[in-house]
Amino acid sequence: MDRVYIFDTTLRDGEQSPGATMNVEEKIIVARQLEKLGVDAIEAGFPISSEGDFEAVRRIAEEVRGCQIVGLARTRSQDIDRAWEALKAGEDPRLHVFIATSDIHLQHKLQKTREQVFEEMQSAVRYCRKLTANVEFSCEDATRTDLDFLVRMAAGAVAAGARVVNIPDTVGYAVPPEMAEIIGRLLREVPGIENVILSVHCHDDLGLAAANSLAGVLAGARQVECTVNGLGERAGNAALEEIAMALRTRGGQLGLSTGIRTEQLYPASRLVRAVTGIVVPPNKAIVGRNAFAHESGIHQDGVLKNKLTYEIMTPESVGLPATKLVMGKHSGRHAFRERMGELGFELSDEQLETAFRRFKALSDKKKEVFDEDLETLIMDEIIQVPRRYRLDYINVTSGSQVMPTASVQLDIDGYQARNAEFGDGPVDASFKAIAKLTGTKSRLVVFSVNAISGGTDAQGEVRVRIEEDGVEVTGVGAHTDIIVASAKAYVDALNKLDYRKKNPPGQLHQDAP
Numbered sequence: 140m141d142r143v144y145i146f147d148t149t150l151r152d153g154e155q156s157p158g159a160t161m162n163v164e165e166k167i168i169v170a171r172q173l174e175k176l177g178v179d180a181i182e183a184g185f186p187i188s189s190e191g192d193f194e195a196v197r198r199i200a201e202e203v204r205g206c207q208i209v210g211l212a213r214t215r216s217q218d219i220d221r222a223w224e225a226l227k228a229g230e231d232p233r234l235h236v237f238i239a240t241s242d243i244h245l246q247h248k249l250q251k252t253r254e255q256v257f258e259e260m261q262s263a264v265r266y267c268r269k270l271t272a273n274v275e276f277s278c279e280d281a282t283r284t285d286l287d288f289l290v291r292m293a294a295g296a297v298a299a300g301a302r303v304v305n306i307p308d309t310v311g312y313a314v315p316p317e318m319a320e321i322i323g324r325l326l327r328e329v330p331g332i333e334n335v336i337l338s339v340h341c342h343d344d345l346g347l348a349a350a351n352s353l354a355g356v357l358a359g360a361r362q363v364e365c366t367v368n369g370l371g372e373r374a375g376n377a378a379l380e381e382i383a384m385a386l387r388t389r390g391g392q393l394g395l396s397t398g399i400r401t402e403q404l405y406p407a408s409r410l411v412r413a414v415t416g417i418v419v420p421p422n423k424a425i426v427g428r429n430a431f432a433h434e435s436g437i438h439q440d441g442v443l444k445n446k447l448t449y450e451i452m453t454p455e456s457v458g459l460p461a462t463k464l465v466m467g468k469h470s471g472r473h474a475f476r477e478r479m480g481e482l483g484f485e486l487s488d489e490q491l492e493t494a495f496r497r498f499k500a501l502s503d504k505k506k507e508v509f510d511e512d513l514e515t516l517i518m519d520e521i522i523q524v525p526r527r528y529r530l531d532y533i534n535v536t537s538g539s540q541v542m543p544t545a546s547v548q549l550d551i552d553g554y555q556a557r558n559a560e561f562g563d564g565p566v567d568a569s570f571k572a573i574a575k576l577t578g579t580k581s582r583l584v585v586f587s588v589n590a591i592s593g594g595t596d597a598q599g600e601v602r603v604r605i606e607e608d609g610v611e612v613t614g615v616g617a618h619t620d621i622i623v624a625s626a627k628a629y630v631d632a633l634n635k636l637d638y639r640k641k642n643p644p645g646q647l648h649q650d651a652p
């Protein structure tokens with residue numbers, strides 16, 4: 140079997156998803172799960188683009204072992220130095236440099252000639268090689284690049300010492316036969332290509348990211364760049380879980396395999412959902428709620444007689460618990476610890492003990508405790524990422540014959556601040572009170588409420604998206620009282636906005652491959 144390397148870019152390209160903001164602590168939690176999942180490389184950020192990115196790459200390189208940590212850089216030496224500064228404590232860190240190669244980008248973005256771009260690429264790769272042998276080069280917008288020039292760029296990168304040459308379909312424009320043709324030509328025409336790994340990086344604008352990635356692999360590429368849940372710029376990147384399961388389910392016939400521990404796919408998906416607040420559509424392949432649900436009678440009958448009739452892979456193989464185990468009052472420590480693992484949380488003994496006590500308190504209030512309840516509990520109370528605002532309490536009065544009022548106390552930078560406001564309804568009143576306390580100028584773009592589980596004691600999950608100066612963030616909050624959940628979601632969003640404003644992603648990210 141030929142090994143296909145999985146390069147995860149959830150923390151770099153994935154974080155470019157509209158509304159998906161992760162702070163450093165959250166990125167570290169995700170990186171730990173990626174390591175458990177068995178990815179070969181984690182692209183942790185674009186160090187020169189912001190302080191936050193730099194810090195995330197530095198911490199992950201320092202703390203995560205067992206896979207390569209990658210930092211992105213443009214061809215300028217300042218970029219490379221900054222990336223290396225962040226990476227150098229890592230086990231086998233990789234410098235990833237890129238430059239656009241399509242005529243469209245050369246003329247309109249870089250205002251450079253092909254010759255200049257070629258020269259810059261070579262001097263950048265050589266510069267990287269002075270720091271490490273582990274160098275990857277990407278031709279941004281490769282699929283819209285003149286193929287003769289692409290061959291020349293790849294050959295130049297190999298000659299300068301790149302170990303991995305990546306072919307990004309930056310704008311999601313390619314169709315599978317084209318991807319195969321590009322990889323095939325590079326393999327035939329680039330001298331020394333047998334000594335490097337060819338890679339593909341596909342976007343899903345036409346819904347073809349996974350198909351294009353596989354076409355590249357079948358033509359000889361041996362690294363796929365992808366993200367958990369297919370997060371990423373615009374329509375997203377190729378979904379890691381789709382690539383991993385396609386190669387697990389069909390790899391036997393194709394002679395291909397990956398190092399992914401597929402039983403960790405579902406926990407990884409849940410974790411990324413919990414951290415970013417970006418939901419997974421129910422019909423999403425592999426990790427969607429309905430991916431293994433057999434609704435129609437004929438199918439159910441077939442599955443009951445023999446699973447093979449309609450099931451090409453088992454729910455267990457992707458880490459979906461065989462039974463929807465609901466936790467409750469009588470669940471013990473052992474079951475609790477196991478469930479935490481299934482949800483992708485790596486907790487210390489001390490955190491686990493605190494979490495277990497909180498869980499017991501919750502199960503006193505609520506008969507059935509669902510996965511979503513546990514995720515909220517962990518994100519809210521155990522993984523205490525540094526936050527500027529914290530909701531101390533909220534009290535509302537509302538009804539058909541009173542003026543809705545909310546009084547709120549927030550902890551802001553360690554100080555208590557209190558305010559009360561009237562509103563059109565209890566949510567409006569509480570948002571007004573919070574807005575005044577935080578002085579936010581943001582605009583509410585989306586507000587949605589979902590019941591996490593059945594029953595009137597269900598936790599309500601509220602999701603808000605707010606916008607300020609073109610920056611959009613998503614906040615999530617859950618509580619058995621939906622007004623409290625709304626206030627928590629709003630405060631969560633304001634924290635993310637605050638982080639984003641202090642750590643602007645900058646224009647740089649939009650120019651990445």
Ligand SMILES: [Zn+2]
Binds near residue numbers: 340342371372376651
């Ligand atoms: Zn990309």
